[in-house]
Amino acid sequence: MSRPIPTEDEKDEVLLAARYGDIEDLQQFVEKFGAEPLNDIRDGSGNSVLHMVCANGHTAALDYLLGVVSPSLISAPNAAQSTPLHWAALNQQLDAARKLVECPAGPGAALIDAKNTAGRSPLGEAENVGWEEGAKWFVEVMSLEDAAKGEGEEELRPADAADQIEVEIEDAEGQVARMKIAPPAQQSKPENR
Numbered sequence: 001m002s003r004p005i006p007t008e009d010e011k012d013e014v015l016l017a018a019r020y021g022d023i024e025d026l027q028q029f030v031e032k033f034g035a036e037p038l039n040d041i042r043d044g045s046g047n048s049v050l051h052m053v054c055a056n057g058h059t060a061a062l063d064y065l066l067g068v069v070s071p072s073l074i075s076a077p078n079a080a081q082s083t084p085l086h087w088a089a090l091n092q093q094l095d096a097a098r099k100l101v102e103c104p105a106g107p108g109a110a111l112i113d114a115k116n117t118a119g120r121s122p123l124g125e126a127e128n129v130g131w132e133e134g135a136k137w138f139v140e141v142m143s144l145e146d147a148a149k150g151e152g153e154e155e156l157r158p159a160d161a162a163d164q165i166e167v168e169i170e171d172a173e174g175q176v177a178r179m180k181i182a183p184p185a186q187q188s189k190p191e192n193r
Contacts, residue, residue, distance in 0.1 A: 006029070026049075048078070086122050092129065
């Protein structure tokens with residue numbers, strides 16, 4: 001016997017249940033329709049049930065959903081390319097953020113590097129809203145291996161003009177000054193006079 005297909009109203013109701021952390025309604029939906037439809041249900045902005053529970057810090061509902069939805073939903077972006085972890089960061093929900101990153105079936109710390117259309121990662125969102133505790137935690141758990149691999153290589157490579165950064169500064173009167181800034185190894189030392 002196949003399960004019924006949820007109507008648009010039933011999909012809206014399960015999104016509300018996730019938003020408010022109503023585990024009983026979430027469970028009833030899964031009993032009636034199975035867990036599979038939860039993977040595809042989105043609101044008008046592309047937010048999933050995980051976006052809803054993470055934004056509002058409903059960790060018990062998050063625990064339940066992580067046990068029934070596809071692991072791919074953990075990193076599924078909304079229309080603005082924000083993942084559920086972005087929403088947890090925006091709303092300062094540390095427990096939800098931890099559960100997403102630490103979920104054994106999920107992508108782990110790689111979630112912290114995902115960028116939304118504003119160009120911000122969940123760490124960037126945490127910093128943007130002044131959430132020091134969350135930003136500190138993201139930095140503690142994020143993978144810094146790739147950055148560490150290239151550190152020594154940079155020091156061995158000679159600096160050249162391509163390494164310079166060109167900066168334009170406009171003052172209050174509209175005057176523009178341009179300058180090039182070189183890495184420390186390329187900058188000349190001041191003469192002693």
